[in-house]
Amino acid sequence: MSHLFPNYQRKEFELVKGSANRLTDQKGKNYLDFTSGIGVMNLGYNDPELNQVLSDQANLLWHTPNLYENHLQEQTAELLANGKDYVSYFCNSGAEANEAAIKLARKATGKSQIITFTNSFHGRTYGAMSATGQASIHAGFDPLVPDFIYVPFNEIEPLKAVINHQTAAVMLELIQGEGGVVPAKESWVQEVQALCHEFGVLLIIDEIQTGIGRTGSFYAYEQYQIEPDIFTLAKGLGNGIPVGAMIGKAELAGHFSPGSHGSTFGGNKLAMCVAAKVVERINQPVFLQAVQAKGEQLFTGLLKIVEKNTKIKAVRGKGLMIGIEVEDPHTLNYLVDQLQIAGLLTLKAGQTVLRLLPPLTITEEEINQGLLILEKVLNSEAS
Ligand SMILES: Cc1ncc(COP(=O)(O)O)c(C=O)c1O
Known part of the structure; x- marks a missing residue:
């Protein structure tokens, strides 16, 4: 038995190491992180x-x-x-x-x-x-x-x-x-x-x-x-x-x-x-300008992905705090799981919003990698 209170709904894997904007689980599977540990790891892992x-x-x-x-x-x-x-x-x-x-x-x-x-x-x-x-x-x-x-x-x-x-x-x-x-x-x-x-x-x-x-x-x-x-x-x-x-x-x-x-x-x-x-x-102008630019890159990329997807209700947010509103909680759970399988960690916000909070140190290239995974999963038949 677990000796923990069951007050968290946990996924059945453990993240055991991290470097910059990537994490690895106990089986050695690697992830690109769009969670920052729920908005915490703004400078990434193992800085x-x-x-x-x-x-x-x-x-x-x-x-x-x-x-x-x-x-x-x-x-x-x-x-x-x-x-x-x-x-x-x-x-x-x-x-x-x-x-x-x-x-x-x-x-x-x-x-x-x-x-x-x-x-x-x-x-x-x-x-x-x-x-x-x-x-x-x-x-x-x-x-x-x-x-x-x-x-x-x-x-x-x-x-x-x-x-x-x-x-x-x-x-x-x-x-x-x-x-x-x-x-x-x-x-x-x-x-x-x-x-x-x-x-x-x-x-x-x-x-x-x-x-x-x-x-x-x-x-x-x-x-x-x-x-x-x-x-x-x-x-x-x-x-x-x-x-x-x-x-x-x-x-x-x-x-x-x-x-x-x-x-x-x-x-x-x-x-x-x-x-x-x-x-x-x-708190440096150059760093914050880069966050704005990366936020725009992610937001624009998402808009392109969802423009033909009638199941996505809205994309909203500022900087690197972005939400994608989907139709129902079932779809949201499905997306978070499929994204994880595809190597991208994301979050939920409320019952119907897929929340993206990448580390602020995320690179342009990593945003493009994340967008590719999001495109594949968001536009997959089952979602
Ligand atoms: C806006 C806001 N306020 C307060 C809290 C609570 O913070 P903590 O979990 O560190 O107590 C959170 C956590 O998600 C939050 O997002």
């Missing part, structure tokens, strides 16, 4: 420079508690602020980053109501799950944290109907990831921000899947001409080392006074040395 900083730090000191200064946290926080007046709190995962954001928003405003959106995903801990606008994720876990309200994504009137001076925060993903790779409309996001300003409400952007270069800018919010009060990161920040961050405007700093929040492992030295290097490497 020599990241291996080096991690092993240097491992040979020096693994962990110190947050009772002492930590220059690696200071360095990473400065890099994440990206020249603006933002301050960081470090934790170990996306859900924890969102917990911190929810707690800060309530403490800073003295209000409790938080508005989030239908089909959003913010994590599995109680606060983050309560923020998540999906009944299937709440099922069996009542009572949830009170005072979360869910309104339709990309629609302004339902938000106007509920936002008021008692609202602490509005929280959203700029591309709903788990919800099906659904980008927010730029004009809508700006209206949301304007409403937040009108009612003195904090705007929280969940960049856990969209941040760290994934959409072609270092943060996705940069493409929306907004300035979040709070935003959250995890996934790609540590390129596989567990780390999350909650980043807020400096004027909110005083509300997280000593003793108000914390984490034993948060900002751990191993995580911080890698995170600082990841941010340094990805």
Whole structure:
């Protein structure tokens, strides 16, 4: 018997090694990776420079508690602020980053109501799950944290109907990831921000899947001409080392006074040395321009493949975060399995969306290889 809880639906193979944008399973089968370990391995696998900083730090000191200064946290926080007046709190995962954001928003405003959106995903801990606008994720876990309200994504009137001076925060993903790779409309996001300003409400952007270069800018919010009060990161920040961050405007700093929040492992030295290097490497104009170009190459290639395929309903996304909407869950499962057999690892988002999140280091040639496999499988008779 397995001594694990069966809370994950696992495929019957194990990935045992990786290099750059490719993985190998226990039987020696090789895969081109269009998953990045669910948006985590933005710099690919077994990166020599990241291996080096991690092993240097491992040979020096693994962990110190947050009772002492930590220059690696200071360095990473400065890099994440990206020249603006933002301050960081470090934790170990996306859900924890969102917990911190929810707690800060309530403490800073003295209000409790938080508005989030239908089909959003913010994590599995109680606060983050309560923020998540999906009944299937709440099922069996009542009572949830009170005072979360869910309104339709990309629609302004339902938000106007509920936002008021008692609202602490509005929280959203700029591309709903788990919800099906659904980008927010730029004009809508700006209206949301304007409403937040009108009612003195904090705007929280969940960049856990969209941040760290994934959409072609270092943060996705940069493409929306907004300035979040709070935003959250995890996934790609540590390129596989567990780390999350909650980043807020400096004027909110005083509300997280000593003793108000914390984490034993948060900002751990191993995580911080890698995170600082990841941010340094990805937040470079040349690197981000390449992500945009590769995103366009993949998107255009997909449009060509699906233009005559009546079974594909839509292709959408930004940068290297792309979703292909198919007719039904059965087709989606079939496609993911067939792509894997053909040597391409892909993801699902929701019930009907095939999600592509290749490492940002994917090459032009590898994108063409992936497109060839996708063409064969998407246009095969059975799909
Ligand atoms: C947008 C978003 N927020 C939060 C989370 C939760 O992150 P974690 O699984 O690290 O807790 C995820 C994970 O998929 C996510 O995509």
